[in-house]
Amino acid sequence: MNIKMIVLDLDGTLLRDDKSVSEYTIDTLKKCREKGIKVIFATVRSTTDNVAPPEWFDGCVKKSGAVAYDGSRLVYKRVMPTDSVRALLFACSQAGIKQSLKIAMTVYITLTSMLLKHGRTLQITKKLISLK
Numbered sequence: 247m248n249i250k251m252i253v254l255d256l257d258g259t260l261l262r263d264d265k266s267v268s269e270y271t272i273d274t275l276k277k278c279r280e281k282g283i284k285v286i287f288a289t290v291r292s293t294t295d296n297v298a299p300p301e302w303f304d305g306c307v308k309k310s311g312a313v314a315y316d317g318s319r320l321v322y323k324r325v326m327p328t329d330s331v332r333a334l335l336f337a338c339s340q341a342g343i344k345q346s347l348k349i350a351m352t353v354y355i356t357l358t359s360m361l362l363k364h365g366r367t368l369q370i371t372k373k374l375i376s377l378k
Contacts, residue, residue, distance in 0.1 A: 251284035253307070256298055260287060265297050275302050 254260045261267060278285050287298055288307040298306070305316045314322035326334075338345050 249283050251286060251304075252278060253286045253288050256287055256289040256291065256294065261297055267297075272302070279304070 260271065275285050284304040285302070286305045286307065287294070287303055288311070289298075290310045291297075292309050294306065294308065300306075300318065305314065305321075307314045309325075312323065312325050313320065335345050
């Protein structure tokens with residue numbers, strides 16, 4: 247079999263519970279790359295340098311597939327436009343579905359079903375957690 251690329255998840259796969267990577271895993275990644283196998287990681291995370299140093303990988307897919315890099319070169323970016331997000335959150339609110347929204351490294355939750363009624367999305371939400 248001629249393997250050209252492997253794609254690894256970070257949390258619970260490449261990373262141990264303490265978010266470290268074993269020496270065995272680091273050595274295996276190096277050996278794969280020495281054999282010409284591209285090593286890519288995929289994650290829901292938006293920032294990863296503290297757990298997945300770029301020099302270990304040939305590229306990555308971040309934000310649940312919303313962005314992809316070939317090395318450090320951005321090759322794909324597809325994020326939802328603000329108006330689409332507003333419409334989606336409003337529809338969820340109208341249906342009684344609670345929402346959370348992550349912007350950069352901050353998560354917001356809704357406090358009221360009045361979300362987006364006057365286009366003031368974040369003024370009627372509560373900061374739940376800052377991941378910075």
